[in-house]
Amino acid sequence: xxxxxxxxxxxxxxxxxxxxxxxxxxxxxxxxxxxxxxxxxxxxxxxxxxxxxxxxxxxxxxxxxxxxxxxxxxxxxxxxxxxxxxxxxxxxxxxxxxxxxxxxxxxxxxxxxxxxxxxxxxxxxxxxxxxxxxxxxxxxxxxxxxxxxxxxxxxxxxxxxxxxxxxxxxxxxxxxxxxxxxxxxxxxxxxxxxxxxxxxxxxxxxxxxxxxxxxxxxxxxxxxxxxxxxxxxxxxxxxxxxxxxxxxxxxxxxxxxxxxxxxxxxxxxxxxxxxxxxxxxxxxxxxxxxxxxxxxxxxxxx
Amino acid sequence: xxxxxxxxxxxxxxxxxxxxxxxxxxxxxxxxxxxxxxxxxxxxxxxxxxxxxxxxxxxxxxxxxxxxxxxxxxxxxxxxxxxxxxxxxxxxxxxxxxxxxxxxxxxxxxxxxxxxxxxxxxxxxxxxxxxxxxxxxxxxxxxxxxxxxxxxxxxxxxxxxxxxxxxxxxxxxxxxxxxxxxxxxxxxxxxxxxxxxxxxxxxxxxxxxxxxxxxxxxxxxxxxxxxxxxxxxxxxxxxxxxxxxxxxxxxxxxxxxxxxxxxxxxxxxxxxxxxxxxxxxxxxxxxxxxxxxxxxxxxxxxxxxxxxxxxxxxxxxxxxxxxxxxxxxxxxxxxxxx
Numbered sequence: 001x002x003x004x005x006x007x008x009x010x011x012x013x014x015x016x017x018x019x020x021x022x023x024x025x026x027x028x029x030x031x032x033x034x035x036x037x038x039x040x041x042x043x044x045x046x047x048x049x050x051x052x053x054x055x056x057x058x059x060x061x062x063x064x065x066x067x068x069x070x071x072x073x074x075x076x077x078x079x080x081x082x083x084x085x086x087x088x089x090x091x092x093x094x095x096x097x098x099x100x101x102x103x104x105x106x107x108x109x110x111x112x113x114x115x116x117x118x119x120x121x122x123x124x125x126x127x128x129x130x131x132x133x134x135x136x137x138x139x140x141x142x143x144x145x146x147x148x149x150x151x152x153x154x155x156x157x158x159x160x161x162x163x164x165x166x167x168x169x170x171x172x173x174x175x176x177x178x179x180x181x182x183x184x185x186x187x188x189x190x191x192x193x194x195x196x197x198x199x200x201x202x203x204x205x206x207x208x209x210x211x212x213x214x215x216x217x218x219x220x221x222x223x224x225x226x227x228x229x230x231x232x233x234x235x236x237x238x239x240x241x242x243x244x245x246x247x248x249x250x251x252x253x254x255x256x257x258x259x260x261x262x263x264x265x266x267x268x269x270x271x272x273x274x275x276x277x278x279x280x281x282x283x284x285x286x287x288x289x290x291x292x293x294x295x296x297x298x299x300x301x302x
Numbered sequence: 303x304x305x306x307x308x309x310x311x312x313x314x315x316x317x318x319x320x321x322x323x324x325x326x327x328x329x330x331x332x333x334x335x336x337x338x339x340x341x342x343x344x345x346x347x348x349x350x351x352x353x354x355x356x357x358x359x360x361x362x363x364x365x366x367x368x369x370x371x372x373x374x375x376x377x378x379x380x381x382x383x384x385x386x387x388x389x390x391x392x393x394x395x396x397x398x399x400x401x402x403x404x405x406x407x408x409x410x411x412x413x414x415x416x417x418x419x420x421x422x423x424x425x426x427x428x429x430x431x432x433x434x435x436x437x438x439x440x441x442x443x444x445x446x447x448x449x450x451x452x453x454x455x456x457x458x459x460x461x462x463x464x465x466x467x468x469x470x471x472x473x474x475x476x477x478x479x480x481x482x483x484x485x486x487x488x489x490x491x492x493x494x495x496x497x498x499x500x501x502x503x504x505x506x507x508x509x510x511x512x513x514x515x516x517x518x519x520x521x522x523x524x525x526x527x528x529x530x531x532x533x534x535x536x537x538x539x540x541x542x543x544x545x546x547x548x549x550x551x552x553x554x555x556x557x558x559x560x561x562x563x564x565x566x567x568x569x570x571x572x573x574x575x576x577x578x579x580x581x582x583x584x585x586x587x588x589x590x591x592x593x594x595x596x597x598x599x600x601x602x603x604x605x606x607x608x609x610x611x612x613x614x615x616x617x618x619x620x621x622x623x624x625x626x627x628x629x630x631x632x633x634x635x636x637x638x639x640x
Contacts, residue, residue: 186408193364193403194396194423194474204422208413 033284039277047093054087059242067260076266079252085263088244089270095233095245096226096274099160103225106164108218111171116210118172119179120202126176133169133176141166145228149237159238163228167221174217178210185209212289216282223278230271246271310337310377311514312361312399312482317374319360328587330369331357332538335615338482338514343505345517345529345546347561349583353538354518355404358484362399363391379481397427399482400475405491406468410459416443416470417455423477442473446503465496469503476507483507484516489524501528522565526550534558537584537594540615544623554618554625554633556601593628601629 028034046053055075062082070077076085118129136144141163148162182188183206191201232238233247234254241248246267253263319331331353338344346354359365361376361383376383378399383391403409411419420442421435430438436455443451446469459467468488475483485504489497505528508515517529525532525546532549534542534557542555553559563577581598590596592609602608607628618625619634627633 186403186405187411189364190401190403190409190471190474191411191422192395193362193401194426195392195394196396196422196426197392200426204414205411209411 030284030288032280033288036277036280036282036284039273040281043093043097043274043277046090047097050090050094054084054090056084056087058083058087058091058244067256069260070262076262077260079249079260079263080256085249085266088249089246089266092244092246092249092267092270095156095239095243096229096271098156099163099229100222100225100274100278102160103164103167104218104222106160107167107171107221108214110164111168111218112175112207112211112214114168115172115175115214116179116202116207119176120183120198120206129172130176133173136166136169137173139166141170141224142228142231145232146235146237149232154232154237154240156239159229159232162232163225166228167225170221171214171217175210175214178213179206182206182209212285216286216289219278219282219285223275223282226271226274226278310339311379312336312338312516313375313377314357314361315375315377317357317360317371317376319356319365319369319371321369323587325587327372329589330538330586331360331371334374334535334538334540336533336540336543338516340481340514341508341512342531343508343515343517343529345519345525345532346535347519347522347525347532348535349520351583351586352535354535355486356538357535358401358486358516358518362395362401362484363388364401393427396423396475396480397478398480399484400478400480402468402471402475402483402485402488404487406464406471407491409471410467412459415456415458416462420455420470420474420477423474427478438477439473442477443470445476445507446470446473447499448473465492465499468492468496468500472500472503472507476511476513479511480513482514482516484518486518487520488517489519489521497524504528522561534561537589538586539594539626540624541595541626542624543615544618544620548620548623552619552623552634554623554630555595555627556599556629556633557595559633560598560600593626601627601632605629 028037060083062078064082065078066080066082068074068078068082074084074086076089078084079088114129118126144166145159145162148165149158152158152161188201188205191205196204229238229245230247230250233245234251236248236251238247239245241252249267250264253260253265253267257264314334314336317331317334318329320327320329322328334353334357336344336346336357346357348354356365356369360371363371363383365371371384374384378394381394383394383399386394410416414422417436417439420439421432424430424435424438425432428435440451440455443455448454448466448469454462454466459470462470468491472485472488483504488504489500492500501524504515504517507513517524519525529546532542532544532546533540534549534555536557542549542553542558544554549558550562553562557579560577560579564579566576579598584590584594584597590609592607592611593599593602593613596602596608599608605628611628613626613628615624615626617623618630
């Protein structure tokens with residue numbers, strides 16, 4: 001039987017697409033998920049087009065117009081160097097979302113692999129991995145990231161790597177425990193009985209079944225990653241000025257909080273929005289990915 | 303058995319599997335020898351926990367840790383499966399010897415389509431492309447009488463009924479036309495009409511492909527209708543083995559006879575009590591030194607030989623009818639009154 005002969009059968013039946021679309025619709029009916037996805041969508045678009053919609057170049061100082069109040073020309077005023085705060089906040093969205101997505105991608109990949117292998121292999125591999133995970137979890141995540149950034153020098157990559165390493169053990173711990181519940185299921189045994197290798201069983205059967213709870217953890221950790229980046233930048237250990245990030249905008253406005261509170265408050269507001277969006281998304285995914293848990297977090301939001 | 307007309311395809315010799323227990327090794331499969339020929343159906347019967355399933359899991363190297371196979375040979379076309387490297391064994395599992403598992407509701411992976419899971423068997427063993435294996439999956443679904451296989455191949459397991467899932471599992475098992483198919487209680491989870499369909503399907507596939515079929519079951523009705531030969535297991539040992547006809551007509555082990563007596567028959571008058579087997583299946587860690595069935599046996603009656611010495615599986619009145627009982631001749635003498 002040649003591959004060409006069978007080629008016509010490869011096309012997925014149209015009903016499969018309709019099913020997929022239908023399930024997407026079902027998922028978006030969940031209020032928390034819909035609001036979270038919507039907010040993140042807006043943030044994402046803002047991050048993409050920030051350089052074009054920013055009313056002023058975010059790095060351009062104007063010493064003749066420092067600490068301008070809120071006005072039609074500067075919607076959120078200017079900071080102590082005369083830079084437009086709104087433009088800086090719009091550009092700051094880029095850094096925050098970059099950090100969030102990169103951290104999730106890295107910690108999800110590494111954590112999933114480490115946790116899955118540990119849980120599936122069992123024995124001494126599992127024990128050693130667990131000890132390492134427990135040691136890493138015992139550090140407060142932020143302190144851990146702080147130490148790593150201090151060692152590597154502050155830059156966007158350092159922040160991403162540091163926060164990703166801090167979150168990987170969380171993902172791995174969840175992954176391992178989920179894998180333990182999947183390992184004894186009969187279809188794992190039947191995959192072995194049809195002659196599949198251990199790697200293939202792990203990759204094809206264990207990991208896909210274990211992913212939903214891990215995706216939820218990863219989404220929620222995206223929110224924490226945004227906070228961690230802002231915290232590090234606020235302390236001057238994150239992305240270095242003059243590149244605007246929400247964290248260093250807060251730091252810039254910190255000294256002026258009594259006279260020009262808008263500088264810090266607007267950046268803080270953005271952080272809150274992003275964190276809430278990721279948390280809603282995480283809660284929504286948790287509810288919709290588990291068919292036995294049809295709770296609807298955030299119904300009151302709509 | 304040496305009298306089969308053709309050489310057996312699968313020949314299990316003296317298979318012994320143990321699990322570590324608090325007081326030494328517990329023998330779960332005890333010196334089991336079985337043969338399955340081409341196109342033959344061997345029924346393995348016994349109560350729950352008698353070692354039926356574990357025997358074949360041992361044969362395929364699927365014993366869960368910490369159990370291990372300590373002795374014996376499993377010859378599949380002359381090659382000893384127990385001596386193969388894990389890789390070579392894996393290549394034979396699914397391709398030459400396949401298992402259909404007990405519970406069709408959980409033996410399928412919920413996150414993949416039926417077609418994916420059948421195709422997976424093919425791609426684990428052959429170099430078929432995705433498209434070609436999908437085509438084969440549809441053909442195989444057709445062979446197990448799934449209606450509208452072109453459409454159902456993209457269904458997920460939860461969209462299948464219990465009987466259809468069992469047939470999908472059978473499709474996975476026969477996709478590569480194995481020489482031996484082990485069906486582990488293939489009908490336990492199904493209702494009676496679906497049971498008949500599934501057994502009919504297995505019998506038909508056996509006729510078409512000439513594969514040997516091992517039917518692990520505790521349903522003696524199934525055995526009577528479908529098996530060529532029967533092995534009765536108790537406490538990890540084969541107690542009696544022979545052609546289905548002979549074992550049903552002239553049981554030569556008191557355990558087999560007790561099993562028959564405990565089943566209701568349509569032709570027995572209403573109101574007559576069934577004869578249950580007194581007691582419970584033995585704890586494999588605490589087997590008596592003699593015959594494993596001795597504490598529950600109506601023939602033993604406190605005789606020393608039964609409790610002290612372990613009987614061997616020896617020929618009874620015909621050479622291919624084996625019994626593991628000291629006193630089988632007494633069963634031959636008085637034809638059972640059941």
